[in-house]
Amino acid sequence: TDPVSGCPVSVGAAAFDPFGDAYQADPPEAVRWSRDEEPVFYSPSLGYWVVTRYDDVKAVFRDNITFSPSIALEKITPVSDEAIATLERYDYAMNRTLVNEDEPEHMPRRRVLMDPFTPDRLSHHEPMVRRLTREYVDRFVDAGKADLVDEMLWEVPLTVALHFLGVPEEDMATLRKYSIAHTVNTWGRPSPEEQLTVAENVGKFWQYAGTVLDKLRRDPSGDGWMPYSIRKQREFPDVITDSYLHSMMMAGIVAAHETTANAAANALKLLLENRTVWEELCADPGLIPNAVEECLRHSGSVAAWRRLVTSDTTVGGVPIPAGAKLLIVNSSANRDERHFEDPDSVDIRRDNATEHLTFGYGSHQCMGKNLARMELQVFLEELTRRLPHLDLVPGERFTYVPNTSFRGPEHLWVQWDPAANPERTDP
């Protein structure tokens, strides 16, 4: 209750706007007041309870029965009737996959599909990630200036995602086109007309995902998570349903791509803004793995996640009724000084950096976390080695597309002196 007005909604809670400039610029900073004063609050404009401290966010992630993930991918902005009609024309039937599936369905499915994510299996992808990264760096290494997002960090994770999923090479270009269109469109806050374009693209994306799936079914012997899932369906038809496969064919691209592309852009920006840290990495690449964790902690690409309360409960001592929706701000948890010492500083030797909640926590924790980590490591290894004198273009103003959760700069302009590239000076 606000001590002055007596209103149960405090001034900070009333002002909270996750689409506003402050949250977009820096989510953990925008809710610092909440971590300090009111770590669990109700936002009337959003219709969500917001949770901002480390222990509370982790406790919510840990209990996926009281706090159901079913609303994790629900659209925060309601879809127009016309857009729904468009989607229906394409027989759009996106179903729950893993991230938003409840028990008892979720865990058996996760177990059956886990093997391709084990470190041993992932190591097999590393040469492909490195080759792609080198190819993209080759394209701009002599230019002296590049937008790292447009020229590398967007497309490499997308191509890796398609390889990981086992999409046939000939379908990659098409899926890439839909995925980008869909992503670019959904990132904005679509007007009614824009919603129709989004719906068209999502509908086409859905149908094409079905076509690719049919092709994989005819020969599911190949590498990749989707052929693997099709093979597993024969053993576990009730766990791996047709609807699951079709939905994951589309959702998997988004899950693996945007998150990683944004994480890479956030990491490069953060490191270049902290020049001495960047120089340390150039001098000692052995520091890169923990630096990746520190970047994910300090400037992760998933700023907040959602849960639905299934029975009356408390979070951080605050009573919350069944049916309430929670916005758990994991980026804020990652900057909670109750858990991380001097949380706003970038410390690549931080001994508990891996305890960040950017990948979630508990039974739904990101399955792709080690693939993402490997990609980020390869990007940093290649860029520190080939462009150690890389710098941000001075005066650059970073823009973020307003949304609660997926976060990364839209562009990242960097510059360097090609004549000083190590490959020129020491071929």
Ligand code: HEM
């Ligand atoms: C789930 C973040 C990359 C596949 C999640 C969740 C988060 C997340 C926050 C929900 C966790 C929870 O509810 O506790 C990220 C970030 C990434 C990343 C920040 C990159 C830096 C990837 C990649 C893949 C992937 C590369 C590869 C396919 C998945 C899957 C789930 C998931 C399948 C659902 C797991 C489940 O519900 O059991 N991720 N992710 N992610 N992620 Fe990622």
